[in-house]
Amino acid sequence: MTTIPLRVMVLESCAIHRSCTANRLREAGNVEVVESAHGCQALDVLTHTGGVDIVLCDLQMEGMDVLAFLKQAAQRRLLHSLIIQGSHSPELLRSIRQLVSLLGLRLLGYISKPFSTHQLQGLMHMYHHSHALARDAQIIVPLANETDVRAALAAGQFHAYYQPKFNLKTFEICGVEVLARWQHPQQELLTPAVFMPTLERCELLDDLLLMQMQQALALQHQMRTTGVTLSLAFNLHASQLASSALSLQVKALLTHYQAPPSSVTFELTESGMLDVCANSLECLLRLRMMGCNLSIDDFGAGFSSLQRLCDLPFNEIKLDAQFAYAVTQDLRSRVVISTIQRLGTSLGMAVVIEGIETLEQCQLLQSLGCVIGQGYVFSRAMSESQLIRWLDETVSTDG
Structure with a gap:
């Protein structure tokens, strides 16, 4: 051709x-x-x-x-x-x-x-x-309507997918970010762009989160019985923090699956944290007090504020993917990454670099002191069965 x-x-x-x-x-x-x-x-x-x-x-x-x-x-x-x-x-x-x-x-x-x-x-x-x-x-998929989304939730058509986080020095897995995919019976696997706006508008984000947690915590428990430790990170929208019931629901799930709270992280986009009300801060504090981790996601992409790192109980910084993309070409991006890494270390906060696509980026980020990374250079999001098989192969190779 x-x-x-x-x-x-x-x-x-x-x-x-x-x-x-x-x-x-x-x-x-x-x-x-x-x-x-x-x-x-x-x-x-x-x-x-x-x-x-x-x-x-x-x-x-x-x-x-x-x-x-x-x-x-x-x-x-x-x-x-x-x-x-x-x-x-x-x-x-x-x-x-x-x-x-x-x-x-x-x-x-x-x-x-x-x-x-x-x-x-x-x-x-x-x-x-x-x-x-x-x-x-440019392939435009129509936004799902409320009726279809509610029916999909009731039918269990939403599935947890997992994208690994890696140690940049040893390439060992540090955990996974839990993402949502819709296994539509008449269509291909649908991404969040199709259903997340509808879930948010209809105040169904908690339903999706609890579904993801049930699936992921069950997998974590299964892995734990085989000797594999799997840390989980869930995305949390700022609007969900207003719910006084959320932290209680999270605690109940952790207890049911005998999951160590320290093995669970909630990632919140910093742009959603511009105005933090008392209810939101209370929810964040309860999650941290029960031992869960809080990550400020996409840091550096919006209205970054160092004061937010001081005022809110985050213990992880997830640096926006634009910095990994520019690290091989832009000195300022390298300086920002190195500075944020040192800042995180000084504050006792883990720093995760997302959006790593090439080995060159990976090696340069490692030289800047970065420890944890995530991106397509390591793996795309996987289904539960794919992750289990991938973990088994990794353990077999290491052995």
């Missing part, structure tokens, strides 16, 4: 550099190259010949500056992704990345002059990967 070639524009004012870059791209294989000397010319070419998959350009450009070009090209939907060439300060590149994202484009990475065909091939691979993710995201 013949693969459709990528269409790449080289936007470069220097004719020699432009020609050299175009040749490198052709050497990378299966690439159709379009060349332009400045932004106005590039817009004209793209308007008349069609858009491109990737634009490769320097930030310094004669005539129309690259920011104006990107804005107009994005508005006209003439490009999909961007590669920046040349040497620029980390803080400038970080802001460019944010602007590119706000324009609805994808920044594949940076490339210095001179560069090799191998470097370009790596960025082409990044495009194929990001394009596949974007294509999958």
Whole structure:
């Protein structure tokens, strides 16, 4: 089967550099190259010949500056992704990345002059990967209605799935995050995007949480009889904290399954903790007093406040995935990660890095002092049977 070639524009004012870059791209294989000397010319070419998959350009450009070009090209939907060439300060590149994202484009990475065909091939691979993710995201699944969700809860169609957390040094499993999936009888396995908004709107989040806890704690008890310790982390929405019954229900389940409270963590997104009422704080305190752990999730993604770490009884920080994504490219992200890791250690709080996708990220995070990680580089979310089989294979391999 013949693969459709990528269409790449080289936007470069220097004719020699432009020609050299175009040749490198052709050497990378299966690439159709379009060349332009400045932004106005590039817009004209793209308007008349069609858009491109990737634009490769320097930030310094004669005539129309690259920011104006990107804005107009994005508005006209003439490009999909961007590669920046040349040497620029980390803080400038970080802001460019944010602007590119706000324009609805994808920044594949940076490339210095001179560069090799191998470097370009790596960025082409990044495009194929990001394009596949974007294509999958465009598959729109209708939001479930209240009647179907209530019926699914009653029929036991929601199942706990498990994504492992790992020790970055030993690659041993530290526990699992418990996620929800809907095994619809007429459709494929449905993700939370389909049903979570409906559950929240209909105040059914507690029903889902208790279902997840029953399944996961039963699995934990089963694993414990075979000598395997399995820590569990459940996602908790801030709105659930207003319920005075929640902590009592959690305690009853822990007692029923003889689960050590210290083996259970509740993860709360920090953006949901902006306004903490007395009832919410009481619920958090009760969970901590019974021995459960509390993790502040997606830390750094919203309105982070160090005061929140002091005022609320969290004992774990879960750093947002954007930091793991940028760790290999952005010095500031590395400094933030290292600082948060030291802060967590000083406060007696565990620090979890989520969103790790490559071994390079994993190795760099380890060098920054990070201990616990989570992400696709280790494993995607698994069903109960898949997790049991995976744990059995891991124990057999270790033995």
